[in-house]
Amino acid sequence: MLKKVLVANRGEIAVRVLRACEELGIATVAVYSDADRNSMHVRYADEAYNIGSAPARQSYLRGDRIIDIARRAGAEAIHPCYGFLAENAEFRNACDDAGLIFIGPSAQTIRAMGDKLVARRTMRDAGIPVVPGSYDSIKDEDHALTVAEEIGYPVVIKAAAGGGGKGMRVIKSKDEVAGALRGAAAEARSAFGDDTLYMEKMLEGIRHIEVQLLADRFGNVIYLGERECSIQRRHQKLIEESPSTAVDAEMRRKMGELAVTAAKAVGYESAGTIEFLVDKNKNFYFLEMNTRLQVEHSVTELVTGVDIVIEQLRMAAGRKLRYRQEDVKINGWAIECRITSEDPYNNFMPSVGKIVSLSEPSGPGVRVDSGVFEGFEVTLYYDPLIAKLIIWGETRAQAILRMRRALNEYKIIGIRTSIPFHLRMLETARFITGKIDTTFLDRINVLANDGPSTRTKLAAIAAALVAYRSRHDLIAKSLADGSAGPNMWKFNARREVLRPR
Amino acid sequence: MRYYAQIDGQMLEMDIEGEGDDLKVVLDGETLVASLRLVSPPSLYSLILDNQSHEVFVENRNGEYVVMIAGELCHAKVQDERAKRLAAVTPKGHANEGEVVIRAPMPGLVISLDVSPGDVVEKGKGLLVLEAMKMQNELRAPQAGTIKSVNVQQGERVENGRVLLVLT
Missing domain, CATH: 3.30.470.20 (ATP-grasp fold, B domain)
Structure with a gap:
């Protein structure tokens, strides 16, 4: 079994993986940014190393520093969890070069599945049903119009490097093609540095x-x-x-x-x-x-x-x-x-x-x-x-x-x-x-307020009781301690003003 | 003491008296025995009302109470009879009445500005997009009105509480 594992992440998932290591008797190494000094994963692990400032780019995405720490700490393997470096083929390669076990698939697999267009082709060739659409990148507007016509509107244009809905546009008819193409390409370029796009049929009620x-x-x-x-x-x-x-x-x-x-x-x-x-x-x-x-x-x-x-x-x-x-x-x-x-x-x-x-x-x-x-x-x-x-x-x-x-x-x-x-x-x-x-x-608006319900009355009573209590506490406090709290002169003067006439 | 609670478009009147764990609420001619404890400051209360045990979140924002019960959120405006009378004698009509200042609810980056001064907006119209925590968040108009001023630019980094727009 492994003797020592570095967990290259933070938050709930780092704790989840640390727990599994603990149960298997594996020694653990945590890495943390300046913002995470107090975090749970740091306290949970056997060893903890600072890897940089708060922004992820300067800490949790610094594969070089993480590999360096794994070596220094004598860890044999790195668990990337999800996010950050989990689907980064270069990081996987760097782990291999450093003689560290990356807990996940090969760099080649990560790369092939990370490019959605390569993934579509690979799956089609393996006989897996794939969402109807293009298997090559969209070259220009004319090409997009032809492909859309072929698969039938509505269609979705997506970024090959995509994820999380970025670089994605729904197209309902042909006059929307040009605008959607430009928008998706710009978004994909800024989010992934790659504006390769492809098209899929928009499936409904899925x-x-x-x-x-x-x-x-x-x-x-x-x-x-x-x-x-x-x-x-x-x-x-x-x-x-x-x-x-x-x-x-x-x-x-x-x-x-x-x-x-x-x-x-x-x-x-x-x-x-x-x-x-x-x-x-x-x-x-x-x-x-x-x-x-x-x-x-x-x-x-x-x-x-x-x-x-x-x-x-x-x-x-x-x-x-x-x-x-x-x-x-x-x-x-x-x-x-x-x-x-x-x-x-x-x-x-x-x-x-x-x-x-x-x-x-x-x-x-x-x-x-x-x-x-x-x-x-x-x-x-x-x-x-x-x-x-x-x-x-x-x-x-x-x-x-x-x-x-x-x-x-x-x-x-x-x-x-x-x-x-x-x-x-x-x-x-x-x-x-x-x-x-x-x-x-x-x-469906799950949070819609459907008007007065049985809880409305309860909420009104609770609010009024809190108001009553805080006013009561204030008076009690000012009576117990004359110098602090509201000025009794002002209090009486206000009472005078408010007396019903 | 009489209390007036305005909630979900209706006005509830109740009388509250008593001390400590022995409070009495009279509402619609019905007397309820209440015990209220702040169990987790600042906002989680345990409320026993006629031996019915409830847990409620209550936050006071200058007389505007935000109450959450079993995931349902209500806004209650509560006034006691003094406050109500005080409000009646306070002169109305400040210069800036009806002006809504929209502040940044968090530090972030202004990704896009969708309105400019003079624009007439509906309630719920997207005003600008602020990015934080990897997510883009759209700020919407809390009420219908006209954009009086825009105090930020696209691409600008803003602190929490910074005035972004003024709506009249």
Whole structure:
């Protein structure tokens, strides 16, 4: 087994990986920016090294410094988690050159799947259904018009180097082509330094469903069921679950086997995910492959009982996959709510500040993967994801009810969080009945105020009681201590003025 | 003491008296026994109302109370009878009445400016986009009006609380 691992990340995911190392008896090394000196991952690890100032470009993205520290600390392997350097082929190469194990797939695989156009071609050639569209880059406006005509409007233009919705435009008719092409190219150039574009058919009423894979270096690949990730806001996932209400045993087997074929086609190693788009008729199409551990891996862990990070560490140490496909059974239902430092009642505006009080949910079926604690200062430098609340239930209905009670137990004071959004979301009939697709949040305002409810009266009483109490405390204080507090002369004078006449 | 709470378009009147954990609220002719404790300062309260136990977040912003119960957010304007009478005798009509100052809710970078002085905007219209935490955030008009001034430029880095726009 590995003896010492460097975790090249921060926040909840760094803590998640450190926990797995701890359980396996692996010594750990954390790296941190100036802004993260107090962070949980720094305190959790056996060793911690400063790697630069707060902006990620000067710290968590400094692969050279991270490799240098891994050598100094005598770590054998680096776990990149997600984000930062996780899908950076140059960093993977640099690890190889330094004689360090990068916990993830080869540089070649990362590169092939990172270029969405190369990925589309690779998957088509492997016999995987791919979203209808172009397999070559769009050269100019005329070319775009021809391709759009071929696949039929509406179409989406996307950046080959893309992700997170950047460099992406929906085109409904031919007169929108020129503008969309220019906009997407400019955005792709500024975000990725590469304006290669391609075109896909815009599928309607689709779900975003992905398959979790595990692959060892001996060519063994298994799938761990699917994850439903359709609840998104601006291409950012908010709620994930496993299994999906859209997938039955037969479809799971088909999707899983295709995902395994896809992984084998690129010689995949470690944990990875194939994302599919699923239409109303349950046709599914390859969208992209994520060559890393994902935020939502935990829902799969709860329904399969497989610890994905522990398997990654074992396989990185050269061990064979411990599970065969027939060992994998889906048991119950798991849901994850992403807890972010954003204000859902203010257009999901980032919220920063000190967490002055924190009380996490617990009890049966509750898992909290968090990177924060009471006294933690949330800054603007990094991703707003501060924790994940993951629930297991015997059935989906039980998981929803349990999630609601856990969200009610979750109290974070000092910053605004996405908790109220999740509470309201889990009350909507459409979510409860599983009738969801990727446009859910565009069509339904989960936070709408439906006018006076039973809670309105309670809220009014609570506010009035707080007002009464604070006024009462003020008077008590001024009576107990004449010099401080309001001036009694002024107090009496004001009372005179206000006396009814 | 009589309290007036304006909430979700309705006005609720109630009388509150008592001390400590023994408070009485009379609302719509019904008497409720209340106990209120601040369990996690500054904003999490435990409220027992006629033996019904509730947890509520309450924040006071100059008499405007923000109350959150089970994920539902309400804004309540609370006045006691003194404050109400005081408001009645205070002269109205300040020079800047109706002016809304839009400040940066966080430090960030102005990515785009979508309005200029003199523009007439609807409530909810996107005014500018501020980038922070890797995310672009659109600031929208809190009410309909006319843009009186624009105090920042595209590409400018702004501090928290900086005045971005004034709407009248």
